[in-house]
Amino acid sequence: MNIETTIQNATVAALKELYGQEIAKEQVQVQNTRKDFDGDVTIVVFPFLRASKKSPEVTAEELGNFLLKQVGLVHSFNVIKGFLNLEISKEYWLEILAEAFSDNGFGIKEASDESELMMVEYSSPNTNKPLHLGHIRNNLLGYSISEIAKANGKKVVKTNIVNDRGIHICKSMYAWQQWGNGKTPQSSGMKGDHLVGEFYVEFEKHYKAEISELMEQGKSKEDAEKQAPSIVAARELLRKWEAKDEDTVNLWKTMNGWVYEGFDVTYKNLGVDFDKIYYESETYLVGRDEVLRGLEEGVFYQKDDNSVWADLSSDGLDQKLLLRSDGTSVYMTQDIGTAKMRFNDYSINKMVYVVGNEQNYHFQVLAILLDKLGFKWGKDLYHFSYGMVELPSGKMKSREGTVVDADDLMEGMTEVARKMSNELGKLDALSEEEAEKTYRVIALGALKYFILKVDPRKNMMFNPEESIDFNGNTGPFIQYTYARIQSVLRKAAQQNIDFGKDVKHEAISVKEKDLLKRISLFPATVEEAGDNFSPAVIANYCYELVKEFNQFYHDHSILGEEDDNIRNFRLMLASSVGSVVKRGMELLGIEMPERM
RNA sequence: GCCCCGGUAGCUCAGUUGGAUAGAGCAACUGCCUUCUAAGCAGUAGGUCAUGGGUUCGAAUCCCGUCCGGGGUACCA
Structure with a gap:
């Protein structure tokens, strides 16, 4: 107790x-x-x-x-x-230390066969452009809440629904056909997702020009947006794709293939992974069938133009489109199908969607629709709604090119870490390969911590010029403290100091006790993070812990302590802080370097 | 218009189910490396917790009004 x-x-x-x-x-x-x-x-x-x-x-x-x-x-x-x-009493604190020191799973609960199964959907990219900073927040949050749920004894299935079909990819396909001149990742040396994204931007450029031209000819904005040749062609591609036209499907496969190769690299660099991937191209038909079933059963209704709608006025909401008049499906249709497939594939106790707060309404509606369609679990869906990442220039917009690209950002931060490490001469003793790996660990630590330390529900500001920091309340500060601890432990091992058998320390100092108190809070912190779906709780805890360690480290000598009992106590303390920090940061997907 | 979310130091953010004198980091200024890693430690300065009312022993926290900012309300996703 x-x-x-x-x-x-x-x-x-x-x-x-x-x-x-x-x-x-x-x-x-x-x-x-x-x-x-x-x-x-x-x-x-x-x-x-x-x-x-x-x-x-x-x-x-x-x-x-x-x-x-x-x-x-x-x-x-x-x-x-x-x-x-x-x-x-002192005995209590010494007991905590003994536990934290010897128990590898201190603060972590293991899943058993009876544990709840939680499925977490995150990432869910469109395949028409590379990932950007907004996706990074999504990916880091999704990965982290999954790890935190596992640490709270849940079985977790991480899943990704890839939006691989729809008008967005058709836009890139059309642009590539028109202006691509057969360009491929191989021929251009570009990463596949970036290449496809380039054509998406190209499409928008032409589309915009066509709209203004049509408007100059006297068309209304609405008409111009519908009649511009580019969008008509892209819609035709979507129609052909749904009709399984061979050339269209082949082009689609090719370009998506390029994108996946690119995504794989980005995911790997980011350190996130998935247990099960769904593709919209495989789920949307299931969704359409469900909608048609709902129509037959009178849950939905059809307009004269054949479009299918849900009437949500009894829930205080509006009319919601489910199938377009040309029979093609929309985002909501797909999500219904995906949900059905997932619940067929797994016995899910809790379904969590990691999706930005701009889609709060969407998920409110999804829950109601699933409920109307007779799925018992419909109402219980949990939309983990997180805030937007804002830039000093305002909101990021893919179409306008005002995004911070995920690959560029990681590369840029690695460069800063490399430069700083070299200036400080910290990694001179390491091989080039080890040093290179450490730069990446530090860069990713900085980025991940920066994003995960803020309350997920809130919008956050990212200033590419100023947000890259390695001092103070940052990931590298925590990593640095960890590396310091490991350095002390290595030296202790060299001196053949055997500690950890028993703890004796009559006069525990204030700083020592502060650390013991903080360590004792780790299990409750992991629980709180799990209950609230908040990686930020873990991040702030780790920061407080290492901050207190650094104070202790400054004021007390560990290996220089003459009393063996006290020295061993401090080694246990340092070692425990190290392992708690490591375990905590693992829940955020942040690695700890042995030296830095 | 209607609905949802937010506003804490110059900047970026913490702040437990309402509790003691509202905390960090960055930026500014000042100290500390012959001693386990100075990516560190210590200190100075910086606040009408947007604003006006209310609830109570006690409010940054709960309730109502106002102002400001963001999002949603699409045959986009």
Whole structure:
């Protein structure tokens, strides 16, 4: 049992004994004592005044005396206003250290056969352009909440739905046919996804020009957008694709193939992976069948032009299109089909969609539609809705080329890491290959931490000029602390110091105890991150932990300590901080370098 | 118009189910490497928690109004 629960229970008992009042355990607020006061944990007594009918100070005093007598963990207490500060006995902290040091799974729960299965959909790219910074946030969040769920004992299936069909890829296909001159990744030396993206931009350029031309000829904007030759041609390609026209399908396969080769590289560099990949081209027909079934069963309705709609007015929402008048399907149709296939393939207890908050409405509607179609789990879908990444220049727009490309960003940060490491002369002892790997680990650590440390629900600002930092509250700061710890441990091993058998330390210092307290919070932090789907909770925890370690490291010598017991205690402490940080950062997908 | 989300130091962000004097980092200024990695540590300065009311022993946190910003409301995804 942890301290919080122990103290809550004891306080409930105390209130009954002292004042004859029953109070719910949850009403006992146990929090960590603020740094400026003596003590380890604090109970707020204000809520008990009604029961005690005494002043805050007297109530706290009486409660403190009771706890001191009844609870072995409590070593002493002091009272300031309505706050009862308890000092927890040294033995407790040493026990925590022994546990954190020896238990490889400290704070981590293993999945069993009975564990819940959670499927996490993330990434879900369109195949007409390369990944950008917005996708990076999506990928990092999806990967991280999956890892965090696993650490909380869930079975997790990471999945990706690739939007490989639709008007977007047809635009790139048409542009390639028109202006590509047979260009391929091989002939141009370009990464496939970048090449296809180039033609998407090319398409938009022509399309835009055609619209203005038509408008100059007196057409309305709406008509011009519909009648421009490029878009007509792209729509024709989509129609032919759905009709399985051989040439169209072949071109589609070829260009998607280029894109996948490119994506594979980006995913690998980013360090994310998937257990199961679905393709829209394989799911949208299932969705269409479901919509048609719904139409037959009277759940949906058809307009004169043959388009199929859902009437959501009874749910306080609008009319929603499900099949276009030409019979082609839309985004929603596909998602219905994908959901059905997934629940056929796995016995999913919880389905999580990692998708930006701009699609809140979409998922609200999806849940209702699945429910209407008779899927029991429809209402239970969880849309993990995260905020946008903004640039100083505003929102990123693929069509306007105002995006930060994922590959460029990772490459650029690696370059900065390389430069900085060389300036500091940190990695001179390493082979070129090891050094190169370390640059990447540092660069990715910086990027991932920067993105994951902020509350996922909020929009965030990324300034390419200024956001790349390696000092302060950053990934590299945490990595650096880890590398320092490993350096000490290597030296200890060289000196054949054998530590960790037992812990003896009579006079634990303030900094040492701060660290022990922080370590003890790791399991609860992992749980909190899991409950709230928040990698940021883990990130902030790791930062606090290494910050405190650096203070300890500055003030205390480890290997220079003459008392063997204390030296061994500090080695255990350092080692435990290292492994907790490593485990924590793994949940964010961030690697730790042995040296930097 | 209607719906949803947000506003905390110059900038980027934390801030537990409402609790003590609102915290970090960056940027600025000042110290600390003959001692385990100075990508570090310590310090100075920086706040009307957008704003006006309300709830209460206590509000950045909960409720209502106002202002500002973002998103959604497509036969785009």
